[in-house]
Amino acid sequence: MLQPISAIIFDLGGVILNLDYNLTVEAFRNLGKENFDQLYAQSHQDKIFDRFETGEISAPEFRNYMRGFYEKPISDFQIDNAWNAMLLDLPKHRVTFLEKIAKQKRIFLFSNTNEIHFDAFRKKIAGDFGTPDLLESLMEKTYYSHLAGRRKPNVDAFQLVIDNHKLNPAETLFIDDSIQHIEGAKKLGIQTIHLTGTDISDLNLL
Numbered sequence: 001m002l003q004p005i006s007a008i009i010f011d012l013g014g015v016i017l018n019l020d021y022n023l024t025v026e027a028f029r030n031l032g033k034e035n036f037d038q039l040y041a042q043s044h045q046d047k048i049f050d051r052f053e054t055g056e057i058s059a060p061e062f063r064n065y066m067r068g069f070y071e072k073p074i075s076d077f078q079i080d081n082a083w084n085a086m087l088l089d090l091p092k093h094r095v096t097f098l099e100k101i102a103k104q105k106r107i108f109l110f111s112n113t114n115e116i117h118f119d120a121f122r123k124k125i126a127g128d129f130g131t132p133d134l135l136e137s138l139m140e141k142t143y144y145s146h147l148a149g150r151r152k153p154n155v156d157a158f159q160l161v162i163d164n165h166k167l168n169p170a171e172t173l174f175i176d177d178s179i180q181h182i183e184g185a186k187k188l189g190i191q192t193i194h195l196t197g198t199d200i201s202d203l204n205l206l
Contacts, residue, residue: 005171011111015175015176016098023085024036031082055145067079100206108142108165111142118147152178158185158190174192175200176194176195182194
């Protein structure tokens, strides 16, 4: 049972934006990388992805790393298309839901993402809603790991949001679809919802 909350931190992919990790696994498999899922999945990933998600390496460096798995030439376009295959849509009813929540709660976004995904999902959002800054207009503040230099589930990622906005962890709710991120937030005493099999708009957050 949730205690009273004054602020909510939302994950992006799998919570607000629809994702399908299998599409990226399949796309890299089609390029010739059979065991890509051993490198990257929702529950675990190779350190190179952690470094990409904290901005330690650039998009060109990431692409060159991925190219190293192939014996045939692989273009930037092919790598980006495979990497972005997981990114799906942002349903309009979730935008309406966030607009409603924002009238009564302080809301924030913290997404583990990277330069290539960031550009791709902003382009998708711009195409569907007319502006790439939709999320920024909905939230008090948006945090993206590759720009913040911190990623979930590390405690310092959550601490950044708490400290910057003087939030009380006991009155703050974090919603994510990855259990390891949920466990990270709990270490600071943040309330959590592990979102599985439920649309976020079906939650009673008011």
